[in-house]
Amino acid sequence: MLEIKNLHVSIEEKKIIKGLDLSINKGEVHALMGPNGSGKSTLSYVLSGKDKYEINDGTIDYNGKNLLELDVDERANEGLFLAFQYPMEIPGVQTSFFLKTAINSKRKYLGQSEMDALEFAKLMKSKAEELNISTEMLKRDLNVNYSGGEKKKQEILQMSMLSPKMAILDETDSGLDIDALRIVSEGVNKLRNSDNSFLVITHYQRLLNYIKPDFVHIIADGKIVKSGDYSLALELEEKGYEEISQTA
Amino acid sequence: MAATEQTIKQVNTLGSSDYKYGFSTEVDEIRPPKGLNEEIIKFISAQKDEPEWMLEWRLNAFKVFNKLPKPQWAKLNIPEIDYQDCYYYSIPKSLKDKPKSLDEIDPEILKTYEKLGIPLKEQKMLSGIAVDAVFDSVSVATTYKKQLSDLGIVFCSISEAVKTHPELVKKYLGSVIPVSDHSFAALNSAVFTDGSFIYIPEGVRCPVELSTYFRINAMNTGQFERTLIIADKDSYVSYLEGCTAPMRDENQLHAANVELVALDNAEIKYSTVQNWYPGDKEGKGGIYNFVTKRGACRGKNSKISWTQVETGSAITWKYPSCILQGDNSKGEFYSVAITNNMQQADTGTKMIHIGKNTSSKIISKGISAGKANNTYRGLVNILSKAKNARNFTQCDSLLIGNQCGAHTVPYIESSNSDSMIEHEATTSKINEDQLFYCQQRGLNSEDAVGLIVNGFCKEVLQHLPMEFAVEAQKLVAISLEGSVG
Numbered sequence: 245m246l247e248i249k250n251l252h253v254s255i256e257e258k259k260i261i262k263g264l265d266l267s268i269n270k271g272e273v274h275a276l277m278g279p280n281g282s283g284k285s286t287l288s289y290v291l292s293g294k295d296k297y298e299i300n301d302g303t304i305d306y307n308g309k310n311l312l313e314l315d316v317d318e319r320a321n322e323g324l325f326l327a328f329q330y331p332m333e334i335p336g337v338q339t340s341f342f343l344k345t346a347i348n349s350k351r352k353y354l355g356q357s358e359m360d361a362l363e364f365a366k367l368m369k370s371k372a373e374e375l376n377i378s379t380e381m382l383k384r385d386l387n388v389n390y391s392g393g394e395k396k397k398q399e400i401l402q403m404s405m406l407s408p409k410m411a412i413l414d415e416t417d418s419g420l421d422i423d424a425l426r427i428v429s430e431g432v433n434k435l436r437n438s439d440n441s442f443l444v445i446t447h448y449q450r451l452l453n454y455i456k457p458d459f460v461h462i463i464a465d466g467k468i469v470k471s472g473d474y475s476l477a478l479e480l481e482e483k484g485y486e487e488i489s490q491t492a
Numbered sequence: 493m494a495a496t497e498q499t500i501k502q503v504n505t506l507g508s509s510d511y512k513y514g515f516s517t518e519v520d521e522i523r524p525p526k527g528l529n530e531e532i533i534k535f536i537s538a539q540k541d542e543p544e545w546m547l548e549w550r551l552n553a554f555k556v557f558n559k560l561p562k563p564q565w566a567k568l569n570i571p572e573i574d575y576q577d578c579y580y581y582s583i584p585k586s587l588k589d590k591p592k593s594l595d596e597i598d599p600e601i602l603k604t605y606e607k608l609g610i611p612l613k614e615q616k617m618l619s620g621i622a623v624d625a626v627f628d629s630v631s632v633a634t635t636y637k638k639q640l641s642d643l644g645i646v647f648c649s650i651s652e653a654v655k656t657h658p659e660l661v662k663k664y665l666g667s668v669i670p671v672s673d674h675s676f677a678a679l680n681s682a683v684f685t686d687g688s689f690i691y692i693p694e695g696v697r698c699p700v701e702l703s704t705y706f707r708i709n710a711m712n713t714g715q716f717e718r719t720l721i722i723a724d725k726d727s728y729v730s731y732l733e734g735c736t737a738p739m740r741d742e743n744q745l746h747a748a749n750v751e752l753v754a755l756d757n758a759e760i761k762y763s764t765v766q767n768w769y770p771g772d773k774e775g776k777g778g779i780y781n782f783v784t785k786r787g788a789c790r791g792k793n794s795k796i797s798w799t800q801v802e803t804g805s806a807i808t809w810k811y812p813s814c815i816l817q818g819d820n821s822k823g824e825f826y827s828v829a830i831t832n833n834m835q836q837a838d839t840g841t842k843m844i845h846i847g848k849n850t851s852s853k854i855i856s857k858g859i860s861a862g863k864a865n866n867t868y869r870g871l872v873n874i875l876s877k878a879k880n881a882r883n884f885t886q887c888d889s890l891l892i893g894n895q896c897g898a899h900t901v902p903y904i905e906s907s908n909s910d911s912m913i914e915h916e917a918t919t920s921k922i923n924e925d926q927l928f929y930c931q932q933r934g935l936n937s938e939d940a941v942g943l944i945v946n947g948f949c950k951e952v953l954q955h956l957p958m959e960f961a962v963e964a965q966k967l968v969a970i971s972l973e974g975s976v977g
């Protein structure tokens with residue numbers, strides 16, 4: 245699914261990622277953990293194609309394609325999804341309209357016809373219910389005056405409607421209370437299947453109680469310093485980043 | 493490439509070829525020689541078979557025009573206009589002897605309107621919308637006439653109204669915009685050619701949208717539209733105008749006067765979708781759009797609401813205004829003005845509060861791209877008798893790229909301590925993170941800009957009649973992106 249080799253990234257001359265390797269197969273959930281400034285969010289932006297990041301070295305293969313050659317929207321329509329840490333507000337654009345536009349952009353890219361209005365309404369309703377999102381909310385402007393938790397739920401709703409192949413969750417747990425965390429995690433778990441993959445970026449082990457990863461990686465100073473299974477997250481919780489990084 | 497950069501690039505590549513109404517129609521035209529003088533005015537009047545009083549009115553306006561300087565207040569770079577190097581009258585030969593039915597109209601002209609999406613033939617007429625189609629200097633046809641006249645509604649060309657309803661025309665023409673208002677108003681009064689006339693009788697709610705479609709076709713020809721709408725007591729009408737022109741290298745002049753009169757409890761909703769040819773990327777060609785639009789809320793509880801979507805023209809100079817004379821009367825102005833490439837717009841409104849408890853609302857959205865300049869200019873004037881007057885103004889500007897300009901020039905004058913005036917203004921650049929977010933959800937950069945800009949304009953677009961709101965949304969996207977729909 246995703247194969248990152250020897251990735252070096254800088255922003256405005258400052259080196260952020262310094263030789264990162266990561267390989268994610270179909271059906272796997274990987275967790276990426278690390279302290280502030282370790283390069284976690286940078287990786288999510290590089291994968292989704294945000295500009296201003298300079299790729300100094302390395303390759304990223306995504307399903308046999310050179311990911312770095314694809315535009316942002318091409319990556320998205322090829323099934324790469326980023327659940328934003330800080331989702332953007334778009335005033336004047338109704339949430340449901342945005343969802344419909346996103347779905348139809350993807351269908352257009354894949355050479356399919358637009359989704360029938362009724363089919364769309366049904367899909368949106370069922371997915372929204374799973375996430376405990378009210379229909380009232382879908383009528384509001386996208387993310388405008390949403391609480392932090394509502395914004396994160398909205399990201400997961402978009403994700404479940406677009407059913408991506410490769411989903412990156414960038415600190416989706418931050419700003420969530422315990423109930424919202426459970427609902428969001430259940431939403432993610434429902435989507436998991438043998439064909440798609442997840443990269444879950446987080447500070448805390450807490451989220452991983454709900455979304456059980458197959459692999460856990462610890463990133464420090466732009467490199468993966470340790471990889472393991474779920475038990476690594478527990479170890480990290482106990483010892484802290486500093487000790488783990490040093491023993492690596 | 494940065495999303496914004498990409499957008500700017502796209503906007504830059506948007507050449508004249510993306511203007512989809514840029515075709516011209518081959519028709520034989522009747523045209524007197526170029527130039528502006530009394531002879532031409534007499535010629536126009538004679539062609540229209542006008543009564544003596546109308547000709548005198550025109551000649552008087554011409555005298556006034558000669559004395560008035562060109563208005564200078566706008567932040568516009570208007571090249572010197574040679575009024576003598578322009579045709580003032582041009583009509584297709586086939587329309588010379590007023591056609592009795594559509595079958596007598598040159599099929600080329602009917603085709604033009606079909607291409608523009610305005611079918612005039614009975615079987616294809618737009619449902620729920622009565623259309624008056626104006627081609628250069630003359631009205632081609634008006635649909636739904638019979639159905640409207642059964643309700644006592646008069647909807648015809650102004651030329652026809654001069655003959656059939658002289659008492660109304662005499663009473664109201666020039667009563668809202670005096671001939672001497674400024675030189676463009678005087679010029680229009682002297683040489684106006686056609687436009688629409690509407691009278692809604694007392695107590696009648698007009699059941700369909702009334703609409704005029706203005707088309708400039710002939711070269712070097714000015715279009716001087718004159719529209720007069722009168723809503724009698726307790727009546728309601730919603731009116732929409734659309735405008736397009738062929739792509740031509742020279743500039744063409746469109747100087748319109750539009751007057752609205754609302755009597756007691758009457759309401760007029762006036763919407764404009766202006767998409768005149770804007771000129772090419774370097775600023776060559778395009779329409780000079782000098783428009784005077786003014787509505788008088790003469791009666792108590794009357795209401796006039798202007799909604800405009802201005803995307804075309806090389807230069808737009810336009811301030812649809814309300815004179816709030818009647819007690820409790822209301823004025824509204826909702827505007828989207830988009831300028832791209834070398835386009836210039838100086839547009840806004842005047843709200844003159846005279847009566848008690850009058851209120852006005854101004855929502856203006858200006859979008860600038862390319863090297864364009866976009867100015868909001870507005871006056872809120874509350875006179876001493878306007879007790880408890882209220883105004884709310886919101887002016888938002890959006891910039892795309894770093895070579896364009898947005899300016900907001902509000903004038904507020906209040907002669908009364910009971911009034912309440914609010915003014916809000918914002919200027920922002922199109923947000924790179926918003927674009928990235930949309931693109932991450934699969935929208936290409938053009939669609940992302942279209943979505944965000946339409947969101948920005950939503951408050952205004954939702955005031956358009958439903959049938960046109962979707963078209964206007966597309967137009968907003970097209971005029972910024974070059975992706976011809």
